[in-house]
Amino acid sequence: MPVSRLISTLAIAALALVLGAAGCAESTAVPPDDDDDGESDSDSDSDSDADTDTSSDTDMGDPCKVDGDDMDADAPDGADVAPPDSFEPDVQWDWPGDGDLNQIIATPIVANLTDDDDNGEIDLCDIPDIVVIVYGGFLGGAGYIYVLDGEYGYEHYSIPEQVSSMGYPALGDIDFDGIPEIVALKMNTSTNMPMVAVWENDGTFKWEADHGFTITWAAPVLGDLDNDGDVEIVHEDSIIDHEGGLVLELPVGTNASPTPTLADLDADNDLEIIYGPFAYHHDGCGSLDCSPH
Ligand SMILES: [Ca+2]
Ligand SMILES: [Ca+2]
Numbered sequence: 001m002p003v004s005r006l007i008s009t010l011a012i013a014a015l016a017l018v019l020g021a022a023g024c025a026e027s028t029a030v031p032p033d034d035d036d037d038g039e040s041d042s043d044s045d046s047d048s049d050a051d052t053d054t055s056s057d058t059d060m061g062d063p064c065k066v067d068g069d070d071m072d073a074d075a076p077d078g079a080d081v082a083p084p085d086s087f088e089p090d091v092q093w094d095w096p097g098d099g100d101l102n103q104i105i106a107t108p109i110v111a112n113l114t115d116d117d118d119n120g121e122i123d124l125c126d127i128p129d130i131v132v133i134v135y136g137g138f139l140g141g142a143g144y145i146y147v148l149d150g151e152y153g154y155e156h157y158s159i160p161e162q163v164s165s166m167g168y169p170a171l172g173d174i175d176f177d178g179i180p181e182i183v184a185l186k187m188n189t190s191t192n193m194p195m196v197a198v199w200e201n202d203g204t205f206k207w208e209a210d211h212g213f214t215i216t217w218a219a220p221v222l223g224d225l226d227n228d229g230d231v232e233i234v235h236e237d238s239i240i241d242h243e244g245g246l247v248l249e250l251p252v253g254t255n256a257s258p259t260p261t262l263a264d265l266d267a268d269n270d271l272e273i274i275y276g277p278f279a280y281h282h283d284g285c286g287s288l289d290c291s292p293h
């Protein structure tokens, strides 16, 4: 095993021990009861805002929707700045796992996946959800995806297909229906090798792609590499289209991390793929027929 991968593996192992211990804590996560309905409160707040703050709606657009122009907005002039000692963390809830599935090694990720205010849309006015991969027993044992409510920590659903417990998941709208999908490494239980797989926001299995992947602790990365409007998925040395088809295999060296970063390094409005010290154009150019970019 190359030294860089060994170090990463050890770091992941250390993180697993820490999170595993934390996973033994007693849960305070409970669903909201019928008498204290968070949904109706949320509806009330939302309606109140809509009724009383019409000037804000006019100026800022729909507060439930993502406005691309707001993504990099600066704080308004004169906005209060919190001093360094103003934040006192307080545990809102914790979740103990599901029986023996009580350890976490992959970083949890957050998106709106459920229609909590029952208005027929999933948007910024719903309660964000937490996607976490949980495993039990030995380090790197069989993992399963759980989706938790962000406000109370109760379980929305879990996904029955086994995934890599060490492969970080990703969230993104890869089919352009306005709702994120879950992308993770589904395990081929016959070969014990990972596949890139996608589930809908409600946990419905969508597709899997088996392109000879071998590393269970890598993470799929999403981005529109060629700026054509379709999302690509990069995993290990492969570029996959948004339906699971193999687009290209990159000549990535064995001493590079299998999880890349995507960025437009040369300001040509498409994304380069960076593995450790190597960068490639989205067409694979970078080490075969041209110099690295
Ligand atoms: Ca909603
Ligand atoms: Ca939610």
Ligand SMILES: [Ca+2]
Residues within 6 Å of the ligand: 172, 173, 174, 175, 176, 177, 178, 179, 180, 181
């Ligand atoms: Ca979608």
Ligand SMILES: [Ca+2]
Residues within 6 Å of the ligand: 223, 224, 225, 226, 227, 228, 229, 230, 231, 232
């Ligand atoms: Ca694309």
